[in-house]
Amino acid sequence: MSFKLYNKSVPSILIYGGSLKTRKDKAHELLNQHYIHHLEAVRGRIGIGQVKELLPHLYIKPPKGKKRGVLILEAQQMTHPAQNSILKTLEEPPTFLTFVLTTPHPKLLLPTVISRCFLKVVEEGEREQTNLTKKILLAKPGERLFIFEQQIGYGPEAALKFLDSMELELAQLLTNNKDIHPTTAKLKRVWETKELLRKPSINVKLVVDQLLISW
Secondary structure, X not given: OOOOOOOOOOOEEEEEOOOHHHHHHHHHHHOOXXXXXXXXXXXXXXXXXXXXXXXXXXXXXXXXXXXXXXXXXXXXXXXXXHHHHOHHHHHOOOOOEEEEEEEOOHHHOOHHHHXXXXXXXXXXXXXXXXXXXXXXHHOOHHHHXXXXXXXXXXXXXXXXXXXXXXXXHHXXXXXXXXXXXXHHHHHHHHHHHHHHHOOOOOOHHHHHHHHHOOO
């Protein structure tokens, strides 16, 4: 799906999937030639005060031929009050304004935010996915949880894709005769987790977090 950002009807767009880098790159691609207002997290959160401070500036018409863009990277860091405060502007932005939000998975945001955006999925490149898998495998338990939440998210499809990549990485370690017994145990837990994730109504976050802190 492609978006024409320079016509009279300017959408609000939510980019998800891929890695933090691929989401960021796609956001900047969509906002090319826009004057960009950044809404960024402070100590891991984007609060309602930040949104209220920004909103009045977005209704100021830019010079002729120019566009305004609002970029909210990792929008899941917005508090619920902050998300609620942008709903009206997301639904009916001025004709010269484009909102672009990024997140690992839409379910990390309020349904009311998702419903007001066009959804744009970006795919993770094979090399980037492999590097991310290695990074998570080598990280400490707490760091694994943080990296997974920020760069993959708890959508079932994204989680299964990550586990497929982890399975391949662990299988390669076995092929190279590295850490055979610990690696075999990790592989078993990955297989068990994949089976659980295929069941309906499973708590993806609970199951994945248990795996990530299990070694």
